[in-house]
Every structure is written in C-alpha cells, then in structure tokens.
Amino acid sequence: MSDALAAVADTALEATVVGSFSRIGFAARRALFHWGAEPAGDGRGRIALLTGATGGLGLATAHLLAARGVELWIVGRDEERTNAARRAVVARTPDAQVTAAVADLAKLDDVRQLAADVRASVPHLDVVIHNAGALTHELTHTVDGLELTAQVHVVAPFRLTSELLPLLRASRDARVVTVSSGGMYAHRLDVRALASPPQPFNGVTAYANAKRAQVVLNERWSTRPATAGITFHAMHPGWVNTPGIRAALPRFHALMRPLLRTPSQGADTIAWLATSPAASEPNGGFWLDRRPRAIAPLPGTRTSDVAAEILWQWCAERAGVSADVGALR
Numbered sequence: 001m002s003d004a005l006a007a008v009a010d011t012a013l014e015a016t017v018v019g020s021f022s023r024i025g026f027a028a029r030r031a032l033f034h035w036g037a038e039p040a041g042d043g044r045g046r047i048a049l050l051t052g053a054t055g056g057l058g059l060a061t062a063h064l065l066a067a068r069g070v071e072l073w074i075v076g077r078d079e080e081r082t083n084a085a086r087r088a089v090v091a092r093t094p095d096a097q098v099t100a101a102v103a104d105l106a107k108l109d110d111v112r113q114l115a116a117d118v119r120a121s122v123p124h125l126d127v128v129i130h131n132a133g134a135l136t137h138e139l140t141h142t143v144d145g146l147e148l149t150a151q152v153h154v155v156a157p158f159r160l161t162s163e164l165l166p167l168l169r170a171s172r173d174a175r176v177v178t179v180s181s182g183g184m185y186a187h188r189l190d191v192r193a194l195a196s197p198p199q200p201f202n203g204v205t206a207y208a209n210a211k212r213a214q215v216v217l218n219e220r221w222s223t224r225p226a227t228a229g230i231t232f233h234a235m236h237p238g239w240v241n242t243p244g245i246r247a248a249l250p251r252f253h254a255l256m257r258p259l260l261r262t263p264s265q266g267a268d269t270i271a272w273l274a275t276s277p278a279a280s281e282p283n284g285g286f287w288l289d290r291r292p293r294a295i296a297p298l299p300g301t302r303t304s305d306v307a308a309e310i311l312w313q314w315c316a317e318r319a320g321v322s323a324d325v326g327a328l329r
Contacts, residue, residue, distance in 0.1 A: 006032040010291065020288070021182055021238040022259035026268070029289040035268075041275025043070030046173075047122050048274060049164070050074050051105065051157075052132030054081040056242030057179065057270070060263035061129065062089050064271035066096035073118060075132070077104035105132050105156035106142040108320070115163030125167035127274045130157040130214075131179045135248040139201035146318060149203070150194040153210035158217065159319035165226065173280070174230040177273045178218050180286070182236045184211035185296075189303045191311050203248075211236075213311055215286055215295055216303045220312050222284030226325045231280055233273045235287040237266035 009032055014020045019028075030036070048065055052058040053074035062074050066089050074089070076082030079102045086100040099121075103114035118125065132152060140148040146155055161176060168174040187208035194213060197206055218234035221227055239245075241260035246253045253260070269290050273279045285292040296302040303311075316323040 014288075014293070018259070022256070023238075023261045023265060024259065025238060026261055026265045026289060029291070033290065035290065038276075038278070041068055041272065041277065041279075043068035043275045045069075046126040046275070047071045047124065048073070048127035048129060049118060049125060050129045050131060051103075051160075052076070052179075054078065054085045056244055056263050057237055057240060057266050058131045059085050059088065060267035061131065061270045062098070063092055064264070064267055065127075065274060066090075066093040066098065068271065068275050070127070070275065071097040073099045073101055073122075075101045075103050075114065077102065077106075077110075077132075105152045105160075106134075106144075106148055108144050108151075108156065108159060111156050111159050112163065115160060118164065119167060122167065124170035125164055126171040126173060127175050127177065128161060128164055128168065129177045129179070129270060129274060130160070131270070132156075133179070133244065135203055135207045135244065137201075137203040137248075139197060139199075144318075147194070147197050147206065149206045149210045150197075150213075151318075153207075154194065154213045154217070155315055155318045157214070158315040159321060161221065162319065162321040162325055165230075165325065168227075168230050175274060175279075176218075176221065176230060176232045177270055178214050178232075178234040179270060180214045180218075180234045180236050181208070181211040182238070182288070183208045184215060184236075185298060185301065187212050188301045189213060189216055189307055189311065191307065191314055194311075195314065212301075212303070216308050216311055217315065218286070219284040219295070220308055224325055231283050233279070233285060233287060235269050235273060237261070237269065238288065240266035242266075 048070050053062050054076035082100045082102055086098045089098050090096050103110040134148055134152045142151045189212045190209050193209055215234045218232050222232040238261050272290050286295045
C-alpha cells in the first residue's frame with residue numbers, strides 16, 4: 001500500500017475512535033506504516049528520566065528504553081515498588097543502567113529534591129518522560145494545597161521540567177515527552193477548575209481537564225526562547241489495560257477489556273518519541289501511534305492564546321517558577 005493510501009486508511013481508522021484507540025488501531029497502523037522495517041532508535045549514550053515507572057505504561061516504557069540502551073532514572077513514589085521495577089528492568093536487560101529514585105509528585109519538595117539529585121549525578125539529560133498520573137473519585141488536596149490531579153499531572157511536571165532545563169540544554173538532542181490521554185479530546189481547558197474544582201467533584205472530568213492542560217503546556221514549552229533546541233512532544237497511548245485503568249474505571253475496563261492494548265503497545269510511541277531520529281518534529285505536537293494528531297478536533301475544545309497564557313502563569317505561580325522560566329524563585 002502506498003503512503004498516501006495508508007494515510008487515508010489511518011484517517012478513517014481515527015474517525016472510528018474505538019478502532020483507533022484499541023489494540024485494533026495499534027495492529028493496523030503497525031502494518032500500514034511498516035513499523036517492523038524501521039530500525040529501533042539507538043539509545044546508547046542517552047540518559048532518560050521517567051516518572052510513574054513502577055507499573056503499567058511506565059514499567060513497559062522502561063523495558064523498551066532499556067532494550068534500546070538508554071540509561072534510565074526511574075521515578076516512583078513508593079521505595080519498595082520503585083526498587084522492584086528497577087530489578088525487573090535489569091532482569092530482562094542485564095546490562096541496563098537503571099537508577100531508582102523515590103519522589104512523590106504530590107509533594108513539590110520531593111520534586112525539588114529529585115531534580116537536585118539528578119543535577120548532581122549526570123552531566124546531561126536527553127529525555128524527560130512525564131508519565132506519573134492520578135485519577136481519584138474524591139476531592140483530595142496535596143500538602144501544597146492543590147487538587148491532587150492538577151498537581152500530579154500539571155504543576156509538578158512544570159516544576160520538574162523547569163528544574164531540569166540546564167541538563168536538557170546540555171544535550172545535543174533533548175526531548176520532553178508528556179503522556180496525556182485521549183480523554184482530553186472532548187474537554188475544553190478550564191483553568192478555574194484546575195485551581196478550584198467545582199462541586200460535586202468529578203474525578204473523570206478533573207482528569208480530562210488536567211490532560212488537556214498538559215497538551216496546551218506542551219505547545220507553550222515548545223515556543224519559549226529558554227527551551228530552544230529542546231523538542232517537546234505530548235502523546236496519548238490509546239486505551240491500555242493497566243492496573244490504574246482497572247482501579248479508576250472498572251466499568252470501562254470490564255466492557256472494553258478484550259480490545260484494550262497491552263502496556264507494551266501503549267508504550268511503543270513513548271519510546272519511539274524518546275529515541276527515534278524520525279521523531280524530532282513537529283515540536284509541540286500531539287501524537288498517537290507514531291503520527292501527529294489534531295489537538296482540538298471537536299468544536300469548542302480549542303484553547304485560545306489568552307487561556308493558554310493564563311494557564312502558563314497559573315502553573316508558574318503554583319510551581320514556584322519564574323514565568324520566564326529563566327530562574328527559579
């Protein structure tokens with residue numbers, strides 16, 4: 001099949017949603033675009049930091065990156081589980097270089113300490129993958145006074161990226177990859193709801209709003225003068241069979257289980273964006289299955305420049321970062 005016909009088939013598949021987000025979409029695109037013929041990205045000499053690495057998508061991503069020769073810092077909030085994840089990666093890839101770091105993104109002090117530890121340990125950082133997530137059904141505030149979903153998905157990654165910019169600038173091919181969700185497609189950014197969730201609290205709505213915020217911020221990061229030379233990608237992995245989905249969305253999981261992707265299938269594009277020479281553009285883009293996708297395909301979901309800048313300023317204030325991302329307060 002020609003590239004043009006493959007692109008038409010891909011567009012038709014995307015319109016089905018279920019076919020696109022499920023394992024059907026992964027298998028179809030793998031065949032349509034001949035992924036098997038593409039050499040795996042060589043990660044030797046590259047250093048990556050991966051949050052949310054103790055299970056599901058995160059652990060699957062760690063396995064894929066280790067197999068490509070990437071030196072890993074895997075981050076989890078629980079010491080026992082994070083060390084177990086490190087052992088699992090090394091057991092599968094014995095020559096892997098893996099450092100286990102414990103940090104809870106619901107605590108900005110932990111984020112600061114994590115960044116300080118990384119800066120003191122490595123000369124450069126080639127990849128940062130923001131994968132840690134949370135979907136709760138009860139309104140929960142962190143020790144920093146923020147709603148949990150907004151902090152873990154939005155504010156903490158903003159702080160971590162800001163703290164690690166010097167190391168990213170020291171790389172010749174630095175990339176920041178944010179794992180978002182297709183759930184953001186139907187949701188328009190609401191900065192006010194990030195700051196003060198409406199009552200009664202709806203955890204799924206808060207999650208979708210945070211995921212939309214991630215994608216908007218990804219675009220903003222890619223245009224900042226201070227990040228010149230760093231590539232920013234956001235992506236969604238499709239519908240993946242993970243412990244988080246089983247716990248947070250049990251009905252959805254029970255209904256869609258036969259069609260859900262494996263964690264390795266969901267992690268494929270994350271690892272590809274982190275290592276493939278073909279994934280250096282477009283900067284600020286949003287990806288599914290190794291192809292850039294529209295950010296706001298549904299009416300009423302586009303984010304204005306004004307709203308995006310309000311979000312940026314809000315994140316900077318809550319994260320304790322200069323809005324110019326030049327220096328930390």
